[in-house]
Amino acid sequence: MNQIFKTDQFVKEMRQYLTVILVLSETRWTLNGLEKFSDGYAIAFSGHLFVYHAAVGPLMSQLEHKAMTNWNPVNERIMTAPFVSNRTKMTFIACYAPTNDDDEEEKDAFYNILHSATKDVPKHDILCVVGDLNAKVGADHQYCLEVLGSHGIGEINENDTLLTDYALSNDWILGGLNLLDETDDFDVENSWTSVKSVYRDVVKANLGFKKRKREEWISDETWIYISKRKETRMLILNTSNPEQKAQLQLRYKEEDKAVKRSPGKTKELLSREKQRSQEKLQRKKNRKWFID
Template sequence: MIPTMQPADDYGPPPDSLTTNSDRPRTRFLKTNCEIKLGFWNIRTMVQLSKTEQVVNEMDNYGLDILALSEVRWTGAGSQTLKKGSTILHSGTEKKKEAGVAIMLSKSASRALTKWTPINERIIVARFTGRQAKLTVVACYAPTNEADDTTKDNFYNTLQAVAKDIPSHDLVCFVGDFNAKVGSDKSYCPEVLGSQGLGEINENGILLVDFALTNDLIIGGTQFQHKTIHKYSWNSPDGRTHIQIDHILINKEWKSSLQDVRAYRGADVASDHALMIAKLSLKLKAKKNPKQKRNLPTTLKSSQTQQFVIGSTYSLQTGLRAWP
């Protein structure tokens, strides 16, 4: 089991809403027919205060409930209440300002938060409890495709341990910059991929697809038809290369709850990555009881029921006698 780390002392204890274990929070969060906007964005850095304010403003502009951030470059682990009532949870290295992940929450998402776990500078986990479901969001920042095999293996081994620790009934979303091109060839792994991917799969893409297949997940950005400009998430400095490396993975049993995934290029915080937004709307399936017996209509009177049974028995007996 992955231990839950406490926020850093520099930031003090988290607000009460971040530690509650209430099964029925006072919020419409995670309720059927209520849309949830889950964003994920590599912002390159958020060391400067002005950059943090920019991100908060963009979150508010796009009406996001949850925003997973990568390459935050904050040290340590902790939580802060920001302007406009949003809250940020973050996880980074102890001293070096490199990598770093965070999850920014709206007021309603903050009230629904029941647990969060800073794993390391590349993974942070948050769990939310709503009226009709529980949601676990895992914000990720994977090593680049050029990283050595040991670094990649360490990342995916840790991510697999996190996945194993998540309750099986949760709606689960792994989101962030995976530095993975999964390609446009759905036939490579139709259990995981849709037909709307871009380019050719790379080594990181193979690792991501294998992880998704192992954990019964689909890669959401490959499922929805959009213009190419709304699919790719990274632009090269010269503007000539566009690739799709930021992804959302969701468990298959909740696939129908994922309504859309696309890039929003209007959001600007001086990053070469686009803001990606996934729209979720809970779709719950009614459970049927196979042992439930079908009762006769209550409108039948007892005398009518007796006549029905006697008549049916007589017809059956008559039919048997007439059979040669």
């Protein structure tokens, strides 16, 4: 990853798996900065001053790059990056922990700094600590079920204690653990589809979809044309064949004209609908008063 041209490979994979933010744990870039690539993709990175070692940071699409308010390069192993959206604020902590063979002092120093970076994040932000923490949690989770759950493989290493202590101190649950045995047949497509469906279901159940208020003056017929135009737009974005894309673009233009030509509701119709709505509301109030 220490060659800039390799980022094109990551960008290609991100497009294939519809990923908008990819946190990299070992870019091996020096210093810190922000680099922009093709199609608006960018990476904010935090590295060592002189040595090509560690270095972390998020690689993101153009939209997420605009949503990133700022970024804080703590050191070559830790970086924070807050993002803002219409619904909430989110902070990513990109990290790369020392390996199990590194010095104990270096491990303790890493987690002390990680604790401090975590406390600096506003309480109302959604916090995601992402990266390579170089810890094996093992299969025996009886000692820490509230953090690890009941699944896992292999044996724990020394870094496991540091990781679980960090999670316990923040009342967190560890996720994204590697639960695949080395003897299993690993399929990237199936694995990614499974992970993506879990995240989608959780977000749908807890956040739901954003409700958009329709403009009163737009007729039902116009909304049908708008829906068709939107479907065509998505087909254009997801089509790589030049001939099909050209045909879809012509179709999009015709549907766009149909939207603009479609008549809206007149003032008289809006007035009648508003009056009927008020009468209906008044009847509900009267009925409630009668029942009470």
